[in-house]
Amino acid sequence: MQAIELICFPGAPNLPIFVAKEKGFFDKAGVAINMTTTPSSAFQAENLINGKFQVAGTAFDNVVAYQEGQGAVTFDRQPDLFAFMGATQVELAFIVAPEITSYQDVKGKSLALDAVATGFAFVLYEMLAKAGLQRGDYSFAAVGATPQRWEAVRAGQHAGTITIEPFTSIARAQGFRVLDTSSNVFPVYQGGSFAASRAWAAGNPDALKGFIKGYLAGLDWTLKPENRQEATDTLLRNMPEIKPPVAGAVMASLLSPKSGLTPDGAILMDGVRAVLDLRTRYGSGKAALTDPSKYIDLTYYDEARRG
The missing domain is CATH 3.40.190.10 (Periplasmic binding protein-like II)
Structure with missing residues (x-):
């Protein structure tokens, strides 16, 4: 074997x-x-x-x-x-802090990513662009895989991130908001x-x-x-x-x-x-x-x- x-x-x-x-x-x-x-x-x-x-x-x-x-x-x-x-x-969810209720609230905030030039980051860029935000409206930090990113948002170090399951459901259960999902933006x-x-x-x-x-x-x-x-x-x-x-x-x-x-x-x-x-x-x-x-x-x- x-x-x-x-x-x-x-x-x-x-x-x-x-x-x-x-x-x-x-x-x-x-x-x-x-x-x-x-x-x-x-x-x-x-x-x-x-x-x-x-x-x-x-x-x-x-x-x-x-x-x-x-x-x-x-x-x-x-x-x-x-x-x-x-x-x-893999549905990617844009998880944000409870006080963020719209894309406009993302302006001036820091978002956690695995790395700034990955495909999942590009999905988030596309979500933000379709909502009318420019690259200068927010900042990014490379934090690591989903568990580390979710923990950084949960702890208040960053205002949002992209998650996969189970972290999306865990975040929702703790009062965090799903602002958008990849399945809303991409048919496949x-x-x-x-x-x-x-x-x-x-x-x-x-x-x-x-x-x-x-x-x-x-x-x-x-x-x-x-x-x-x-x-x-x-x-x-x-x-x-x-x-x-x-x-x-x-x-x-x-x-x-x-x-x-x-x-x-x-x-x-x-x-x-x-x-x-x-x-x-x-x-x-x-x-x-x-x-x-x-x-x-x-x-x-x-x-x-x-x-």
Whole structure:
């Protein structure tokens, strides 16, 4: 059995991984998964590219960013990352302090981000721009992944941030406001994906296909209505920061294909185009990004699904 070091952002979308580990779906597929959660996108990318981790559950935009040389970390060689499977549309919520009731109240405030040039940051930029705010109307601070950002807003250090579940429901339950969501702004958005190095994948095709098979088995089980209570219990056990009163809201968002897990782990090409359009407009590159095949290879996914 081959071991795979997996690094993911902390969040409810990891539920199929928890399920696959606990139900033995990865074992059955011939892989042992050691999962680490990342404190930031920069830490994740650096350690995926340098080989400490073999697979990442990450924002699809992170793959694009590092392949285009626009990531928060620079390398002495060209990264060879690619997305091999989808994960979520991941509804991003613009969470703000209770006293903020409109976009106009955001003026002059500081907002917490993972990094200032990530895809999720671009989603927030787009929300603010569509509401008529200019870049000089607010300030940003790079704080880290969602748990750190939410804590910074909860503690009053920043006025708002972008969150995913369960942190959106946790914030709501504590009186914080959802000013907007990505699903209000984008009909389809390829939020989460799974990525690896092309060189590692080429040298370890059976391990990668084993990961895909195990994950898809966990996903299929998670999405079955009859498993909802057990799935909820699994999520609470693996993410103790989720308290039972908000578990229902977290699961409702997670199980909706519009805001959560994508059936069959599909990559949504309209959502990919939305990501590329945002990076073209808000990223540091000069050229328009229009070719999804630079960042995606579904060969391993297709072979794994064929058995």
